[in-house]
Amino acid sequence: MVRQSAKSKSAGSRAFHSRSFKEGLEILKDEIQFAFQWHRPSILLAVHKSKTSQIKAQQALEFEITKINKNVVRIKADSRSTDVISTMCRTTNNHHFVFFVSDLGRAEDVDTQKVFRALNMHRELLVEQQIRVIFWLTKLEAASLPRYAPDFWAFRHRVVEFIR
Numbered sequence: 001m002v003r004q005s006a007k008s009k010s011a012g013s014r015a016f017h018s019r020s021f022k023e024g025l026e027i028l029k030d031e032i033q034f035a036f037q038w039h040r041p042s043i044l045l046a047v048h049k050s051k052t053s054q055i056k057a058q059q060a061l062e063f064e065i066t067k068i069n070k071n072v073v074r075i076k077a078d079s080r081s082t083d084v085i086s087t088m089c090r091t092t093n094n095h096h097f098v099f100f101v102s103d104l105g106r107a108e109d110v111d112t113q114k115v116f117r118a119l120n121m122h123r124e125l126l127v128e129q130q131i132r133v134i135f136w137l138t139k140l141e142a143a144s145l146p147r148y149a150p151d152f153w154a155f156r157h158r159v160v161e162f163i164r
Contacts, residue, residue: 021056024046024161025057025060025064027158028061028134029061029064031044032044032068032132032134033068035132036068036132041127041129042158043131043135043156044133044156044160045135045137045145045160047137047138047159047161047162047163048138048163049138049139049163054136054162057136058100062100070096070098071098072099073098073099074100075087075088076103077103078111082115082118083118084115085118085122085123085126086118086125088101088125088126088131088133089125094129095129098133098134099131099133101136104116104119104137104145105141105144113148116149120149120150120152123149124155126155142159
């Protein structure tokens with residue numbers, strides 16, 4: 001019986017994850033660059049199976065965004081800030097930023113419904129104010145969006161899955 005070392009096992013799985021990870025980051029980076037180049041909004045959804053993968057992707061993409069002289073503003077949905085779109089719109093000079101929104105489903109159930117309702121109600125503001133935003137979602141949050149915020153779901157520009 002031939003045993004595969006732990007190093008070679010993880011190297012193989014890392015290479016597969018890395019390819020998917022790199023492809024997802026490249027898509028997000030390109031979408032953001034085009035949005036700035038063409039002076040248009042960009043509503044992107046990045047779906048991850050783990051928070052660890054999500055954090056790594058956020059850090060890597062933030063590095064790429066700073067290379068094009070833009071900044072990232074992080075917004076977390078919680079019981080105090082259920083209307084993340086209004087928060088983005090109130091940010092001064094928001095056309096120079098890329099917003100990273102996360103934790104849509106982290107608030108208590110009642111507040112989560114408020115978060116989804118606010119997304120549905122204020123979705124047009126993202127387009128009107130040319131907001132560039134990436135919603136960093138878990139699989140469960142991504143599955144809940146079309147159900148609880150169907151109009152927002154229809155407004156999104158692209159979904160990138162890091163789940164493979």
